[in-house]
Amino acid sequence: MDAATTANAIEAEGLAKRYREAVAVDGISFAIARGTITGLLGGNGAGKTTTIGMIIGLVAPSAGRVRVFGADMAREPYRVLGRINFESPYVDLPHRLTVRQNLTVFGLLYGVADTAARIAELSADLDLAEFLDRQAGKLSAGQKTRVALAKALVNEPDLLVLDEPTASLDPDTADWIRGHLERYRAARNATILLASHNMFEVERLCDRVIMMKRGKIVDDDAPEHLIARYGRKNLEEVFLDVARGRRQPALAAEATR
């Protein structure tokens, strides 16, 4: 399938991952349209991080496959890695390098034509100027998150994969990051996939939510539709219903009739 012809940014078919006896992801299938923001929700151990790992090519599936812009990520990841980027609180940038040095290195790795100009743009967009020449390891949590986001945007990715993009941030900085992600998606028609435990964030940002539990997809819909189907006030209540197996959508629908 040619990358230019597929309307979907991500297509997963029967995607599974087993670690010895443990099943982390259990044969899930989904497609994510280009230009959308999708939330991947689930409790700890639901399989979100493993799913993300398979999408970006860090984890090899045990079965099934995942295509990104038409490229099978287990067989031909280098066809599309230049169009993808990733941010996670579990991954750092080298602490002793300054922010500018880090962004220079990643700009060169991603083949950015004018790295200095791109860093200037990112610095203006993400308000990095004050600490651009400070070592990455000496920044506050909020500053580190902005720098990690700058690294994730250095190649202007068509697919941005974010694991807990606003974890441990104060509400002001988190709101600022969310605003930036919305603007980036709108400006570039980029696809964003994010895993988050912040339901407010997911409700605000996501066009669609995929809910996972024990390696399987247990629900998949727009946030407002999920809230309505479960007969709840917000996505956090829906999440708790799913995580604790308290109410099924059909029962919830009956209850609201």
Next chain:
Amino acid sequence: MRATVPSFSPRRVGAMILRHWYLLRSSWPRLIELIYWPAVQMFMWGFLQLGVARQAGAAATAAGTFLAAFLLWDILFRGQIGFSMSFMEEMWARNLPNLMISPLRPVEFVIALMTMSVIRLAVGFLPVTILAILFFGFNLWSLGLALVAFFANLFFTAWAVGMLCSGLVMRNGLGAEGLTWSMMFILLPLTCVYYPVATLPALVQPVAWALPPTAVFEGMRALVIDHVFRADLMLWALGLNAIWLAVGATSFVLLLGSARQAGALIQTGE
């Protein structure tokens, strides 16, 4: 500004070298460490050689074989450590996933690590060879063009072992870090750094000859003591190194694949 992804990019190799150069430049303890141990060991072997020469008057020790052996061993050891340390900096910094989801190819990563091993060795080795001239009157550089053959063969072995060690750390996490520091020492007695191969028991000698550095150290003794350059030994070492490098590269690629299978790349650590 759209990124292009050629199959091999010198620019990406350069980016990785730049990343490690920035790191070295920013950390004086790292720079000092590159000189400190080679200097300490050079003095130890230099004085040992002086002491042995005074008591025994042996021609071989007076000719500087201990110091030459130490300096060549240091190329082998530091060459591997330089490769593996640069790799482990990515593990310590939790930066490996960032690299593995970038367009950086494994071959580009490995070439950058090889280049860094040369740079790191040069930073420590050049001052130490000058100290050897000043304190012990031993000039390694007087070995001339033969040094190129010695250096090349020792670096090839160092990179082969470095690829294997880095692959093991990538697959098994920082818990396997100890292998990086100790693996080369398995070769120390078998490669006959400080004594001729004939010293070993007859049964062990074929094992020694299967190790590329053995031919280099024998070649060094032939040059320093007998003033003969043994091209046959260098070609033997080169042939063995071709096999060692192929095994090292294959191990790295297989262990990278195994790390992807085990999910070891998504969260690097112990």
